[in-house]
Amino acid sequence: MARIKTDNNLTRKEVIVTKAATLFREKGFKAASMRDLAEAVGVEAASLYNHIKSKTELLHELCFSVANRFLHKIDEVELEKNSSVEKIEKLLRFHINEMIHHYEEVYVSDREWKHLSDPYLSNFQNQRRIYRKRFAAIIEIGIKNKEIKSIDAATAVLIMLHAISGIESWHRSIKKISAEELEENMISILVGGLVNR
Amino acid sequence: MARIKTDNNLTRKEVIVTKAATLFREKGFKAASMRDLAEAVGVEAASLYNHIKSKTELLHELCFSVANRFLHKIDEVELEKNSSVEKIEKLLRFHINEMIHHYEEVYVSDREWKHLSDPYLSNFQNQRRIYRKRFAAIIEIGIKNKEIKSIDAATAVLIMLHAISGIESWHRSIKKISAEELEENMISILVGGLVNR
DNA sequence: ATAACATACTAACGTGTGTTAGCGATAAAA
DNA sequence: TTTTATCGCTAACACACGTTAGTATGTTAT
Numbered sequence: 001m002a003r004i005k006t007d008n009n010l011t012r013k014e015v016i017v018t019k020a021a022t023l024f025r026e027k028g029f030k031a032a033s034m035r036d037l038a039e040a041v042g043v044e045a046a047s048l049y050n051h052i053k054s055k056t057e058l059l060h061e062l063c064f065s066v067a068n069r070f071l072h073k074i075d076e077v078e079l080e081k082n083s084s085v086e087k088i089e090k091l092l093r094f095h096i097n098e099m100i101h102h103y104e105e106v107y108v109s110d111r112e113w114k115h116l117s118d119p120y121l122s123n124f125q126n127q128r129r130i131y132r133k134r135f136a137a138i139i140e141i142g143i144k145n146k147e148i149k150s151i152d153a154a155t156a157v158l159i160m161l162h163a164i165s166g167i168e169s170w171h172r173s174i175k176k177i178s179a180e181e182l183e184e185n186m187i188s189i190l191v192g193g194l195v196n197r
Numbered sequence: 198m199a200r201i202k203t204d205n206n207l208t209r210k211e212v213i214v215t216k217a218a219t220l221f222r223e224k225g226f227k228a229a230s231m232r233d234l235a236e237a238v239g240v241e242a243a244s245l246y247n248h249i250k251s252k253t254e255l256l257h258e259l260c261f262s263v264a265n266r267f268l269h270k271i272d273e274v275e276l277e278k279n280s281s282v283e284k285i286e287k288l289l290r291f292h293i294n295e296m297i298h299h300y301e302e303v304y305v306s307d308r309e310w311k312h313l314s315d316p317y318l319s320n321f322q323n324q325r326r327i328y329r330k331r332f333a334a335i336i337e338i339g340i341k342n343k344e345i346k347s348i349d350a351a352t353a354v355l356i357m358l359h360a361i362s363g364i365e366s367w368h369r370s371i372k373k374i375s376a377e378e379l380e381e382n383m384i385s386i387l388v389g390g391l392v393n394r
Numbered sequence: 395a396t397a398a399c400a401t402a403c404t405a406a407c408g409t410g411t412g413t414t415a416g417c418g419a420t421a422a423a424a
Numbered sequence: 425t426t427t428t429a430t431c432g433c434t435a436a437c438a439c440a441c442g443t444t445a446g447t448a449t450g451t452t453a454t
Contacts, residue, residue: 001402001449012401028311030227034442046443047402055442111308114225149389152374155367155382162363166355177349185352192346193390199432200420209431231412243413244432252412396454403448411440417433424427 002043004051013051016041020058021104029059029112059112060120066109067127069098074134084142089191091135092160096183099167110165132157139194149196160190199240201248210248213238217255218301226256226309256309257317263306264324266295271331281339286388288332289357293380296364307362329354336391346393357387 004012019040023032034055038045052058073094077087098106113124135157142148163186170182177185201209216237220229231252235242249255270291274284295303310321332354339345360383367379374382 003401003450028225028227030225031312033440035440043401044403045441046404046445049443050401115228149385151385152378152382154370155374155379156386158363158366159360159383159386162366163356163360166359169355169359170352173351177352181349182352185349186356188346188348189353189356189390191390193386193388197394201431230410232410240431241433243415243434246413247431398451398453400451401449403446405445405447407442407444409441412438414437415435417435419430419432421430422428424425 004041004043016048016051017058017061018104021062021108024059024062024108024112025104029108029115056115056117056120059108059116062105063109063113063116063120063124066098066102066105067124067131070094070131071127074131078134078138083147084138084145085147085191085195087138088135088142088160088194089187091138092164092187092190093183095161095164096167096186099164100179100182103167103171107165107168132161135160142194146196148194151194156194159193163190201238201240213245213248214255214258215301218259218305221256221259221305221309222301226305226312253312253314253317256305256313259302260306260310260313260317260321263295263299263302264321264328267291267328268324271328275331275335280344281335281342282344282388282392284335285332285339285357285391286384288335289361289384289387290380292358292361293364293383296361297376297379300364300368304362304365329358332357339391343393345391348391353391356390360387 004015006012006015010018016037020032020037023037023040026032027036034048035045038048041048074091077090080087080090082090113121113128116124132154136153139148139153139156143150143153167182167186170176176182201212203209203212207215213234217229217234220234220237223229224233231245232242235245238245271288274287277284277287279287310318310325313321329351333350336345336350336353340347340350364379367373373379
């Protein structure tokens with residue numbers, strides 16, 4: 001009888017969620033079927049329901065675990081006694097590293113949250129809105145300090161976050177530069193685009 | 198008997214494709230059903246097939262019409278006798294305006310092309326790969342000229358293109374800055390991040 | 395060894411999907 | 425006006441989907 005392997009002291013549910021992330025990224029949430037997922041896990045579709053409540057629950061878990069990581073980070077960064085530019089750089093580096101090392105989850109959370117259903121959907125959208133506002137607030141302080149050039153902060157946030165989601169293409173490309181190079185290049189372009197000179 | 202309205206000298210097929218773009222953006226290709234589309238058009242689902250061959254055909258048309266516009270533009274820009282930075286700025290402004298004024302199509306082409314099926318899929322991927330190479334080549338010339346700081350060109354392209362796709366958030370936001378402001382802000386940040394100083 | 399539990403299986407359900415066939419209605423051409 | 429082509433309708437198809445019920449197998453604790 002087939003059994004879900006649980007190496008690295010992961011629960012069976014965690015194994016399923018992880019495989020789901022990969023599948024949702026590859027095919028999209030709607031196009032990825034529970035039968036696909038079952039096959040990836042090495043089990044029959046119905047068996048998954050011994051561990052999870054529904055397909056959407058998988059999406060909840062992915063979206064909110066990612067969102068929480070970012071919220072915790074911005075909590076941390078806001079408390080530091082750094083310049084705005086330093087804070088922004090720290091946030092950007094965190095985003096970049098999340099996108100490099102937790103690619104599947106972050107990508108899914110970014111692109112597939114539309115398929116959440118209320119109340120999770122509104123909740124998630126709220127968290128995102130708030131996160132962006134806090135990010136924008138940091139930028140606005142930098143603008144007042146003349147650290148940062150006079151631009152629309154919301155637009156700047158939008159550029160930063162979406163630019164980083166482009167790491168998707170880096171993952172898919174054949175001949176990649178190293179992760180470190182990628183990080184430095186991105187920081188150079190993004191921070192370089194903000195600062196006053 | 199219901200009939201598809203064809204104002205502005207559009208064919209009935211064009212009306213369907215346009216509505217499909219909106220629907221695919223809102224729900225995603227997979228989640229948008231032909232019955233949804235039929236309702237949006239004001240007709241029964243089966244009637245759509247008097248005008249189109251299949252659901253995927255709608256996606257083909259959207260993806261390739263967008264891709265062709267960008268390819269034509271880069272053809273044009275490459276021939277001009279401008280500096281690299283000027284060429285890049287021209288391309289970026291084109292991207293931004295496409296994203297502002299042909300939002301639905303461009304967004305769908307960007308996010309839903311995965312659901313194309315071969316041979317369209319490989320074809321589309323190829324066109325994208327080539328487009329990015331040509332964009333990167335312009336940047337590389339700029340780097341050699343010292344117009345542009347020494348960065349990985351492929352990474353720069355990836356940042357630029359994805360940053361622009363963030364205009365999606367601008368469309369969805371409630372209190373928007375004007376389209377002109379948006380364009381200038383984006384150019385300022387993106388070009389500012391590239392140039393040597 | 396036995397009881398209790400966790401996990402996987404088979405079978406099937408209701409629903410929604412893209413699409414086709416065939417027939418009436420309408421508009422365009424003769 | 426008659427003919428012809430265009431367009432929309434109803435009905436139905438085969439299929440894939442998420443999920444449930446009930447049962448068998450394997451694992452852990454007593």
